[in-house]
Amino acid sequence: MANAYFRLLAAQVRSQTQYRLSFALDLGFSTVLTSLDLVTLWVLFAVNDNLGGFGGKDVLLMVGIAAISFPIADLVVGNTEKLRFYVRSGLFDAVLLRPLSALGQLVAMDFAPRRVGRVVQGTAIYVVALAVAPVQWSAPVALLVVLAPLAGAVFFAAIFVAGATVAFWWIDSGEISNAFTYGGKDVAAYPMTVFGGLFRRVFAYGLGFAFVSYLPALAMLGKSDPLGTLDWLRWCSPLTSLIVATLAGLFWRSGVRHYRSTGS
Amino acid sequence: MVSTSAVRVLAALAGAEFRRYVTYRQATLAGAFTNTVFGFMRCYVLLSVAAATGQAAGYTSAQLVTFVWVGQGLFAVVNYWGQQELPERVRTGQVVSDLLRPVDLMAGFLAADTGRAAHAMLTRFVVPVVAGLLFFDFYFPTHAWTYVLFLVSTAAGVLVCSACRYLVALTSFWLLDIRGALMVWVVASGVGSGLYFPLPVLPDWVVTVLWVGTPFPALMQAPLDVLVERGGTGHGLVLIAGQVTWLVVAVGVGRVVQRRALRRLVLQGG
Numbered sequence: 001m002a003n004a005y006f007r008l009l010a011a012q013v014r015s016q017t018q019y020r021l022s023f024a025l026d027l028g029f030s031t032v033l034t035s036l037d038l039v040t041l042w043v044l045f046a047v048n049d050n051l052g053g054f055g056g057k058d059v060l061l062m063v064g065i066a067a068i069s070f071p072i073a074d075l076v077v078g079n080t081e082k083l084r085f086y087v088r089s090g091l092f093d094a095v096l097l098r099p100l101s102a103l104g105q106l107v108a109m110d111f112a113p114r115r116v117g118r119v120v121q122g123t124a125i126y127v128v129a130l131a132v133a134p135v136q137w138s139a140p141v142a143l144l145v146v147l148a149p150l151a152g153a154v155f156f157a158a159i160f161v162a163g164a165t166v167a168f169w170w171i172d173s174g175e176i177s178n179a180f181t182y183g184g185k186d187v188a189a190y191p192m193t194v195f196g197g198l199f200r201r202v203f204a205y206g207l208g209f210a211f212v213s214y215l216p217a218l219a220m221l222g223k224s225d226p227l228g229t230l231d232w233l234r235w236c237s238p239l240t241s242l243i244v245a246t247l248a249g250l251f252w253r254s255g256v257r258h259y260r261s262t263g264s
Numbered sequence: 265m266v267s268t269s270a271v272r273v274l275a276a277l278a279g280a281e282f283r284r285y286v287t288y289r290q291a292t293l294a295g296a297f298t299n300t301v302f303g304f305m306r307c308y309v310l311l312s313v314a315a316a317t318g319q320a321a322g323y324t325s326a327q328l329v330t331f332v333w334v335g336q337g338l339f340a341v342v343n344y345w346g347q348q349e350l351p352e353r354v355r356t357g358q359v360v361s362d363l364l365r366p367v368d369l370m371a372g373f374l375a376a377d378t379g380r381a382a383h384a385m386l387t388r389f390v391v392p393v394v395a396g397l398l399f400f401d402f403y404f405p406t407h408a409w410t411y412v413l414f415l416v417s418t419a420a421g422v423l424v425c426s427a428c429r430y431l432v433a434l435t436s437f438w439l440l441d442i443r444g445a446l447m448v449w450v451v452a453s454g455v456g457s458g459l460y461f462p463l464p465v466l467p468d469w470v471v472t473v474l475w476v477g478t479p480f481p482a483l484m485q486a487p488l489d490v491l492v493e494r495g496g497t498g499h500g501l502v503l504i505a506g507q508v509t510w511l512v513v514a515v516g517v518g519r520v521v522q523r524r525a526l527r528r529l530v531l532q533g534g
Contacts, residue, residue: 029448029450036455044465048313
């Protein structure tokens, strides 16, 4: 069975590398696109050298965790965005007929190898951030350094799947999920102290984006959340990711059950 | 010379595209929602940057608020990253039926995009701006004519952007698969136009290179600077003149490239 997925993946990679110049440009510039977050941050810091009460090295660590976890999720399940095309055209019928998991097929069918570049780059940013930022190394911190990006990736993957699932009810919803995937990635990369009011309550703590990189980064730096989050919660990002992933999985199942094909 | 019948055809194309977007109600709502979420995020970040001194790169906090929210509205009007149909039609060979029509390919493209922009101005522009007005303190222009100049500058931005995107689409005649060229455009237009941050936060020489050497600031930075009256009305008029210059350049290059593209067109398939 794993062989079937592998063949689907290999076919995708082969087909997308056919137009070589286009693939090279795509790979190169989609990698550059990730560093834009860093450029933006650097530019903004150059203005006042302070962002929401944190210095550049602290924020670099937050950016680092987001910069590695989002591309992993994007590489693995980012292509579930295409679900709406399958639902609209009725092609999802074919997906359901095959003796493989529907979600697994979606992942394999539209696999985008160009996204590998961003994972590599995100990893580099994270490593540099760990070296530069005043991390308070200890055994639990070392464990968190490894787990936080993975937990973040699971979190974003859940958001991707949940966002795609909306297409079962609302076909043209693609842009809404962008607000939570790409928008969420940007929110997660900044200290939550930057944001205010209802927006912070909903995005950072309600939806849990503070757990992706802000709170783990605080734990690594040995700082408490100025916004008053309990200290032990800073270590809980793997747990929150599991909860969010479970919810997204249940949502996906109810979405698949709701699918009624196109009728044409 | 453009005849009146050609103008009527182009107006009909624009009207048809406008009506087409009117039917995409879900997508319009979803897009406006997303622009609003990004508006909140960018607005808070820029306000945080300006928090210490009350200004950033010469913009007051209120000017930054206007810049971000109106920018989020304009992002849908000036169509940066929308889906393009032309490259796919070149790849499949359907472009031949476009070429058989008595409408110039480029003129048709620009006219259709104008219809789309008009629809976006009435829908997707309004939602984020109203959301921003509800939650933040805007800078309002001190002169009434600034609003008129803003509309003129926005129209110029829409056309420059369409002409540039048409050039990107034309690469499909050579590359067939334009994802790569599109990615170059996405990166350059995003950073160079003031979408991520107002350009003046960059070093002066970079800003000068962008304004003089690239069409990107003409897409969004120009109309937004006109609206927040950066440098006064005189400076605004200079910006609009710059946009018009870029429009002429982009359309001119587009004509040349189109002629070459059509000469080398090989139809795919049978």
